[in-house]
Amino acid sequence: MRQDEIWDVEAAERYDTPGEGVFAPEVVAPMVSRLAELAEGGRALEFAIGTGRVAVPLAERGVPVSGIELSEPMLDRLRAKAAIPVVAGDMATTRVEGRFSLVYLVYNTIGNLLTQDEQVECFRNAARHLDPGGRFVIELGVPELRRLPPGQDALVFHAGDGSVGIDTYDTVRQHLVSHHFTFGAGRQARLSRCPQRYVWPAELDLMGRLAGFELESRHADWTGTEFTTESRSHVSVYRLPPAGAARSRAE
Numbered sequence: 001m002r003q004d005e006i007w008d009v010e011a012a013e014r015y016d017t018p019g020e021g022v023f024a025p026e027v028v029a030p031m032v033s034r035l036a037e038l039a040e041g042g043r044a045l046e047f048a049i050g051t052g053r054v055a056v057p058l059a060e061r062g063v064p065v066s067g068i069e070l071s072e073p074m075l076d077r078l079r080a081k082a083a084i085p086v087v088a089g090d091m092a093t094t095r096v097e098g099r100f101s102l103v104y105l106v107y108n109t110i111g112n113l114l115t116q117d118e119q120v121e122c123f124r125n126a127a128r129h130l131d132p133g134g135r136f137v138i139e140l141g142v143p144e145l146r147r148l149p150p151g152q153d154a155l156v157f158h159a160g161d162g163s164v165g166i167d168t169y170d171t172v173r174q175h176l177v178s179h180h181f182t183f184g185a186g187r188q189a190r191l192s193r194c195p196q197r198y199v200w201p202a203e204l205d206l207m208g209r210l211a212g213f214e215l216e217s218r219h220a221d222w223t224g225t226e227f228t229t230e231s232r233s234h235v236s237v238y239r240l241p242p243a244g245a246a247r248s249r250a251e
Helices: 009-015 025-039 055-058 072-079 116-129 199-210
Strands: 044-047 067-070 086-088 100-105 129-139 154-160 163-172 175-183 189-197 215-217 233-240
Touching: 009 072, 025 100, 025 129, 044 116, 055 067, 067 072, 072 086, 100 116, 116 129, 116 199, 129 199, 189 233, 199 215, 199 233
Parallel strands: 044 067, 044 100, 067 086, 100 129
Antiparallel strands: 129 233, 154 163, 163 175, 175 189, 215 233
16 A cells, blocks of 8 residues: 555544544643754754644744655644645655754654655655754664564554554564554454654664765664663654765765
8 A cells, every 4th residue: 555545544544643542631741842952943844744743842842843744634734733834745756945953754654655755755856955063863663673583574563452563573674564453342343554664873874974964873762762772762853064074964
């Protein structure tokens, strides 16, 4: 399935849970604080802005925010909340007018690009939007292949009342599909699926170098926790060289 087919009206409604889940203040607040700090008073651009989970509170902090979003239903929900400039399109090729001090891409969303070439182009697209010295921030999970038993290609990532989540892996193509089952008291369950291409931190760093970035920092979360071999996610900050510095910048 294409991403614009996955993120339809029903998916946009289920995703948008103000004050709860990934929208909970304790989840959003440290992210917004860190992004505002990294913007250093300049403009910010969110790739895959969605329904404004991050962009709306960031704009309320005084950071001028624009966005790119592929899903029209997600955009409809964002536009009902705030007057944030958004261009409809994919994050690997779509251009937004002007330059920015910060481009950011959160919550594993670079994995929605299902080929390495598309993910490299996403980095290049970020570079095209940034001022010299600008930053590109990515939040991404670490592939959990160490938990995958020999001879098996599936992991349960969630099991709770009313829902079960299973990831199935294609380790040759670095693909996984997240299967989300929801159910009530009856015999029937509802299934939604989301395909992704998982990326190792070192591979992500190489993508950054191909686009002219250098890795500035990497932490396990938005509060600055040290990134270790046991970390299950990371927040990586890539930076372009400042004006006047020698660099090779992809166009």
